[in-house]
Amino acid sequence: MIEIRNFGKHYGDFVAVENLNLKIGAGEVFGFIGPNGAGKSTTIRFLATLLRPTHGEATIAGHNVTDDPIAVRRSIGYMPDMFGVYDGMKVWEFLDFFAVAYEVPRNQRKAIIGDVLELLDLTHKRDDYVNGLSRGMKQRLCLAKTLVHDPPVLILDEPASGLDPRARLEVKALLKELRKMGKTILISSHILTELADICTSIGIIERGKLLLHGPIESVYRKIQQHRRLELRFAGDPAPGVSLVRSDPHVQSMQEGPRGVTIEYSGGENEVARLLHQLVAGKVGLLSFADKEPTLEDVFMMVTKGLVT
Numbered sequence: 001m002i003e004i005r006n007f008g009k010h011y012g013d014f015v016a017v018e019n020l021n022l023k024i025g026a027g028e029v030f031g032f033i034g035p036n037g038a039g040k041s042t043t044i045r046f047l048a049t050l051l052r053p054t055h056g057e058a059t060i061a062g063h064n065v066t067d068d069p070i071a072v073r074r075s076i077g078y079m080p081d082m083f084g085v086y087d088g089m090k091v092w093e094f095l096d097f098f099a100v101a102y103e104v105p106r107n108q109r110k111a112i113i114g115d116v117l118e119l120l121d122l123t124h125k126r127d128d129y130v131n132g133l134s135r136g137m138k139q140r141l142c143l144a145k146t147l148v149h150d151p152p153v154l155i156l157d158e159p160a161s162g163l164d165p166r167a168r169l170e171v172k173a174l175l176k177e178l179r180k181m182g183k184t185i186l187i188s189s190h191i192l193t194e195l196a197d198i199c200t201s202i203g204i205i206e207r208g209k210l211l212l213h214g215p216i217e218s219v220y221r222k223i224q225q226h227r228r229l230e231l232r233f234a235g236d237p238a239p240g241v242s243l244v245r246s247d248p249h250v251q252s253m254q255e256g257p258r259g260v261t262i263e264y265s266g267g268e269n270e271v272a273r274l275l276h277q278l279v280a281g282k283v284g285l286l287s288f289a290d291k292e293p294t295l296e297d298v299f300m301m302v303t304k305g306l307v308t
């Protein structure tokens, strides 16, 4: 549904994005992850037909972003990272404005706006002025306007930035709803917990380079070899710590007053063997936890160059 080939954007001598290649299939929710200034918005603005590339090309729903921007705009709902709302406009008028811009037929507009307001839980704000809405509501409204022409693809640049925890959860629930409706979604964020349970695939970008991308399970599988083990001991931890230290798969170890946290390069069989040795060694093992990697771990490992 989205395909980017060899995209690059330079500003003078500064390379904002270089040689970016990416394919996102229909129905995927792709999390575009990277720190500030990594090149996420640059890539997104290119896809949204708002930025000319220095080199490369992209297609969305089969339409070329540079050669056929009108067809691309019909196929996408775009939410920029910064957006303004018009003064003196009511919520329904704001949505109607975009529906007209997207050439939604007059006789369908009222029903569509009603549906979108319902989906975004904004029905009760229908006749409120847009500039009087809270930040969270404005954000929801901006998401609502991406849906009025029912595009198959949504491109959302940090849709939950600046929202309080409750509003973030609401955005997350909404994205799940849109995923169920079969939309293909590209969503950028630097808040990883936000993306972990909604994305089907992720890409990690840093300093203009896409370091890693793929289905979320395959990314997790790649870093399974770098798991974190947390061990607690009853009483003196020294005997347990020395047994752990002798394991060749221990990459690093942080000692606390009652136990250790280790970065471990072995697979499941090695973890099981270590556990067996600790129990057989009678070292007073109180707990042994094999921590699943989080998206944050993935991000740290990829950007440290530990996983490619």
Ligand SMILES: Nc1ncnc2c1ncn2[C@@H]1O[C@H](COP(=O)(O)OP(=O)(O)OP(=O)(O)O)[C@@H](O)[C@H]1O
Binding pocket: 011, 014, 016, 034, 035, 036, 037, 038, 039, 040, 041, 042, 043, 081, 190
């Ligand atoms: N018009 C421009 N002129 C010069 N440099 C630019 C321009 N637009 C972006 N950049 C630079 O390109 C780099 C990538 O910016 P971009 O906005 O794509 O990052 P980002 O990953 O979206 O960051 P953030 O999470 O902060 O939004 C940054 O170093 C930025 O300063």
